[in-house]
Amino acid sequence: MRLLILLASTTMLAACGGAGPQSAGSSAPPTGTGGTSGGTGSDTVHTFADPTEAKTYTAIGSSHSYQSTVDDPGGNGQQRTVRQTTQTGQIYQGDATTVRNSNLTIAYDPRDAIFNVSFTNGLAGTSGASRFQDPLHRTNFGGAVEPQFGTPDLASDMWGIPGVQYLESGSLSNVAQARPVAGGPDEFLFNLIDQTEAGTYDATTFFYQLPGTDTQYVTFAGYLRNTAAVSYDFDTALTTQVSTLERGAFAYGQITSNDAVPTSGTGTFDGTMLATMVFNDQPDVTGNLDTYMQWIAGSASTSVNFGANTFSLSLDGSVGAPMFDGTSGQQSVLEGAKFFANGGGDINLVSAGGFFGQFNEAWFVNPDNTRLDLVIAGSSINGAFYGPKAQEVGGGYRIVGGTPDERIDILGTFVGKQP
Template identity: 70%
Template sequence: MRLLILLASTTMLAACGGAGPQSAGSSAPPTGSGTGGGTSGGGSGSGTAHTFVDPTEPKTYTAVGASHSYNNIVESPGAAGAGQGSQLYQGDATTVRNSDLTIAYNPRDAIFDVSFNNALAGTSATSRFQDPLHRTDFGGVVEPQIGTPNLGSAQFGIQGINYLESGSSNNVFFSVPGEFAFGLIDPDQGGSYDSTTFFYQTPGTDTQYVSFAGYLRNRASVSNITIENADGSSTEFIRQNNQLERGAFAFGEVTPNDQIPTTGTGTFEGSMLATMVFNDQPDTTGNFDTYFQWIAGQATTSVDFGANTFALSLDGTVGAPLFDGTSRQHSILENAQFRANGAGDINLVSAGGFFGQFSEAWFVNPGGNRLDLVIAGSSIDGAFYGPNGAEVGGGYRIVGGTPDERIDILGTFVGKQP
């Protein structure tokens, strides 16, 4: 069990650790240049030893991927019948040429600046990670905030993941036995919590010119509410306001168009990461509670450069839901398997890479129960990275189409040729 007590009026949510000693050459996100990829913050890099794996100059990258947000109110969290009300859900997937999401790194001072502000997705996370104590990892007394996926665990098995976290709190006691719930220290005062966690795979771990990243922002406030009843009595309860954001992206050194092959084929193997909401119960049980879940695993991208086509297959494992003191009812169980297949075209002129849609997606729960998705809309947007299109990366979205259900899967993928 993790236990994190935040008592100060403004307490930084930070922790030491990370994926081992970090330097510009071993674990900081790299930087480079390329059309639509990175922009220089300190020179063009000409004549330097700068690479994506071993950055020497400040750079800013445009990230390609998807993000979403979910706002709701829970009254009397943990009580019988507590549910999510005042719900607002939003999501958006960016394209290679239409993204305001950025990841910047200054190797001299080991400073990260990330901006995942997207009005269409309802996200607003913009953070600077400059304190060495912002680096955190799993294991020990202090760990990343609840809702952060432990991608290096046996469940997911993805190596080289680094975590950075910062935030603030006020008058809040926050414990984690599987609940995103807050208790008031002083019943006469409210409490607030706001923390952003940014995580990425160290460039060079699996790929040399592109990497993937994710983030989550948890914001919540609690207040003690008193309602005067008609008979003169009063009713007191706690009201919790949740504002949750999630996202997954690819970033790196985009291949110039004139370096991308025009003949031949290639198969690119790598990682996939997705953030999901899945609630298929409103019309059957009346349950409107929705929970975020992470999915992580492998992606295979097959490219025919001569025909200007590609195919994408995703194979992932689903993580545990993020509960919030409500019903805990959910359909996709922890360790369920996720599969999806899609395809599309390469169009460097209009798309700056490749784009397509998914033809099928499904889950298999532990025990063998299969749930096939009705897809209302989907997108795949990717680009080539490195010299001569050596690697690929991109983002995707799958929107469920069954009436009275909230199903949305948003993620990223990267890959290299064996």
């Protein structure tokens, strides 16, 4: 079971202590652009891949949250042989930001190697805000201590994305670690240590690709926050867990000034895509209302015609395992499925600060080669150019499913550079 809990108190993010400075190109986190506006300041010393001063960026991307309640008959050491519960009290929210309206920020001070991130978005129901200043906040996969359940291992064989750094902090009270079901997958469910008292869990993980790994002026990042409030009813012998899951994927870096973006010619920018997804197409067919979050990662290709002020975007990703919680375990998009999407739009530096558009198609192909085409009710692509001469691109997107009685929402980010 993967879990990193650094704080003994029941208050989230109360850690103290600072990490020493690290050289650029090592495992030190990146820094940002000129000023809090997202990188249009006239900074001549700072560089994104080799930071020299504290910076705050505005991130472009998407985030969402999902809350549900599970009455677990297998809690507190009882043996559960069959799945007997469903998710109730469901609340789902999602939102995609633009270049101009994002209040999502990522700040870094190279002097003490401290990250401050804020992903609070009322439209998405997210409130993740963390200060990663303890050296032990840095973590990775492999060994006795790993990132918390639900964190994507982007260096795994499925995705093979290099240079991803992970930071995590959180707290728990009166709960044992999340437990696996015998013969089944790991689950985000907890046992109470003392059944007479309630328990809580709250942990935030922030991860990003180290600038300079693939791109120099922009990078992608993601975050997840898992919270749980757990109680036990002696009359019904049920452990009740109210879980709130937050996920997000963003791009940030040194935005190109408008007058440095080319006005003629074309360019192709190849790089990485990352997305977080909920996919439940079963309510109207089987009555199954359970929804599970999954990560998608892979490649992105952005083609730009600067003279015509147009762009196109193609995404090609692989889907990670669902994050189960002891309920039905039924899922249509399986681990290892392929994801594809194509879209495009316009460049408008004055009104949009970059480029914007929509998707015209998106689909999945499961490992058994069954294809699932999405009915798109709404979608968005929002991006910007990065680097002193628009050498790179980055942005966010969202695809909302349109079939009645389904919950399908894909929210993500992409980055790319010219060859």
